[in-house]
Amino acid sequence: xxxxxESFELDHTIVKAPxxxxxxxxxxxxxxxxxxxxxxxxQPNVTNMTxxxxxxxxxxxxxxxxxxxxxxxxxxxxxLSPMGCQTGFYLIVNGxxxxxxxxxxxxxxxxxxLEYDYVPAATEEQCGxxxxxxxxxxxxxxxxxxxxxxxxxxxVY
Amino acid sequence: xxxxxESFELDHTIVKAPxxxxxxxxxxxxxxxxxxxxxxxxQPNVTNMTxxxxxxxxxxxxxxxxxxxxxxxxxxxxxLSPMGCQTGFYLIVNGxxxxxxxxxxxxxxxxxxLEYDYVPAATEEQCGxxxxxxxxxxxxxxxxxxxxxxxxxxxVY
Ligand SMILES: [Zn+2]
Ligand SMILES: [Zn+2]
Numbered sequence: 001x002x003x004x005x006e007s008f009e010l011d012h013t014i015v016k017a018p019x020x021x022x023x024x025x026x027x028x029x030x031x032x033x034x035x036x037x038x039x040x041x042x043q044p045n046v047t048n049m050t051x052x053x054x055x056x057x058x059x060x061x062x063x064x065x066x067x068x069x070x071x072x073x074x075x076x077x078x079x080l081s082p083m084g085c086q087t088g089f090y091l092i093v094n095g096x097x098x099x100x101x102x103x104x105x106x107x108x109x110x111x112x113x114l115e116y117d118y119v120p121a122a123t124e125e126q127c128g129x130x131x132x133x134x135x136x137x138x139x140x141x142x143x144x145x146x147x148x149x150x151x152x153x154x155x156v157y
Numbered sequence: 158x159x160x161x162x163e164s165f166e167l168d169h170t171i172v173k174a175p176x177x178x179x180x181x182x183x184x185x186x187x188x189x190x191x192x193x194x195x196x197x198x199x200q201p202n203v204t205n206m207t208x209x210x211x212x213x214x215x216x217x218x219x220x221x222x223x224x225x226x227x228x229x230x231x232x233x234x235x236x237l238s239p240m241g242c243q244t245g246f247y248l249i250v251n252g253x254x255x256x257x258x259x260x261x262x263x264x265x266x267x268x269x270x271l272e273y274d275y276v277p278a279a280t281e282e283q284c285g286x287x288x289x290x291x292x293x294x295x296x297x298x299x300x301x302x303x304x305x306x307x308x309x310x311x312x313v314y
Contacts, residue, residue: 004223005219005220005223005278007283007285008220008277008278008283008284009283010283011282012281012282012283012284012285013281013282026233026235026251027251028185028186028189028190028191028251029185029186029187029188029189029190030186030187030188030189031186031187031188031189032185032186032187032188032189033185033186034185034191034235034251036235036236042285044281044284044285044286045281045284045285045286045287045288048285048286048289051208051241051243054241055241055242055243057241058240058241059241062162063162063165066161066162076183078183078191078193078249079193079236079238079247079249081236081238081239081240081241081247082238082239082240082241083215083238083239083285084208084211084212084214084215084216084238084239084289085212085284085285085286085289086208086212086285086286086289087285087286088285090236090238092235092236092249094183094184094185094191120165121162121165124169124170124201124202125168125169125170126164126165126166126167126169127165127169127201127202127242128164128169128199128201128202128205128240128242128243128244128245129201129202129205129242129243129244130202131202132205132241132242132243
């Protein structure tokens with residue numbers, strides 16, 4: 001990462017979504033490290049998620065992925081944010097996580113998300129645009145991800 | 158941050174955009190720290206940026222804010238990502254930065270953005286949705302930010 005934008009150096013025409021990809025590491029302090037992961041749901045320049053779907057997934061993922069990450073004591077979640085291109089999310093963790101570990105906590109998070117019959121924190125107090133949600137279509141994307149083979153999700157190209 | 162979602166605890170009905178807000182800190186390693194900032198452009202639940210504007214701002218900010226951060230040797234940029242609610246961005250830095258320092262580098266980054274007559278890295282190779290950009294409307298939001306008084310940007314409520 002540092003003074004370049006890693007995603008601008010990824011050839012988006014050859015990746016095969018959905019996948020989880022290690023997208024960079026950065027040293028913090030004398031012995032700390034943060035890892036960044038590219039959680040790609042939609043095929044770049046072919047398909048994308050709608051803004052309400054992205055927003056609902058952001059709420060469900062941000063709320064629950066921290067809890068499932070607690071099963072691992074060598075990393076913790078710093079941030080989960082959508083990509084401006086509407087095809088996925090970036091996950092930033094404190095510590096060294098493996099792609100397979102991220103796939104594991106994401107699967108648990110998405111399975112938990114399917115159980116919701118409302119969008120958590122979708123009020124004008126807690127959210128910047130409370131109307132912009134689509135739980136049903138978000139569940140369609142969650143099921144799409146969960147129907148993938150875990151090994152296939154590790155294959156980026 | 159850690160096992161809760163800081164933004165769900167912010168009362169979005171009382172903030173006054175635009176502003177820069179310290180949105181959390183997290184320890185990394187034995188002596189490292191990351192700081193997260195809420196760069197709020199649009200008033201929550203009142204207005205929002207469109208997806209092409211968000212995406213163009215993401216490119217221009219991500220590309221240039223790292224360079225302006227290099228003038229400060231006590232922090233560096235880890236990530237800049239849009240909010241799913243379409244009202245702003247989260248900036249994550251390695252090190253302890255002050256709100257005034259973030260306002261300073263953001264102002265320099267936005268001024269640099271106004272000089273562009275194309276969106277950098279908006280190709281199908283470098284970007285996940287190369288068509289989804291709006292440079293002119295993004296410049297309108299950049300000018301809106303730059304027209305603010307720097308001290309007012311530090312006022313959140
Ligand atoms: Zn929200
Ligand atoms: Zn892009």
